[in-house]
Amino acid sequence: MFGSSRKAKVEPVKTEFVYADGAKDDVQLSGDWNDWKAIQMFHEGGGMWSVVTPVPPGPHEFKFIVDGEWKHSNRHPTIGIDDTSLNNVRVVLPQPDLNDTADTPRSGAREPRARARESRATARDSRAAKAKRQMVGFFGK
Numbered sequence: 001m002f003g004s005s006r007k008a009k010v011e012p013v014k015t016e017f018v019y020a021d022g023a024k025d026d027v028q029l030s031g032d033w034n035d036w037k038a039i040q041m042f043h044e045g046g047g048m049w050s051v052v053t054p055v056p057p058g059p060h061e062f063k064f065i066v067d068g069e070w071k072h073s074n075r076h077p078t079i080g081i082d083d084t085s086l087n088n089v090r091v092v093l094p095q096p097d098l099n100d101t102a103d104t105p106r107s108g109a110r111e112p113r114a115r116a117r118e119s120r121a122t123a124r125d126s127r128a129a130k131a132k133r134q135m136v137g138f139f140g141k
Contacts, residue, residue, distance in 0.1 A: 012054030013092050017041070019049045021073050023066045029053070030070075031062035038065055057094040061087040 012033075019027045019041060027049040028038040033056055041049040041064075061079060064071050072078055072086045080086035 010057055010094060012056050013095050014052050015055040015090075015092055016050060016052045017062070018075075019064050019066070019073055020047055020075060021064075021066075021071070022047060023049060025067055026065075027067075028065040029062060030065060031055070031060055033060050055092045057092050059089060059091045061089050063087050 017029050019029075027041040027043075029041055029051055030036045030038050039051055039053055041051040044050050064073060072080075072088050076088040076090065078086045079089045
């Protein structure tokens, strides 16, 4: 039916988060996309912790729980008014639909350079035809 109110389901995107601002024993990630539930991060060595987790596309606020303390990272953009209210922020883009044919050239479609060459050739031919008509008019033939 026209004007259907059904929305296409937007799939979460596997998103990597990294914390490298110093931690002794434990780092967890928490964000607005999962009602601020803690997600365990993995120690990669060298003071770096990371996790890949599904996040819906759109802007999201998040924070880290470092050794039991809520902290934002200085290595990610922040939003808020002071140190007590700062959260990190990230915009997650949707996964591209590799099956989408909207940008796929249709059969018989020419590449942009070919179209530009043809356009220039058409303009050149048009100018030549105009000049020829003017000469014919001048010479009376």
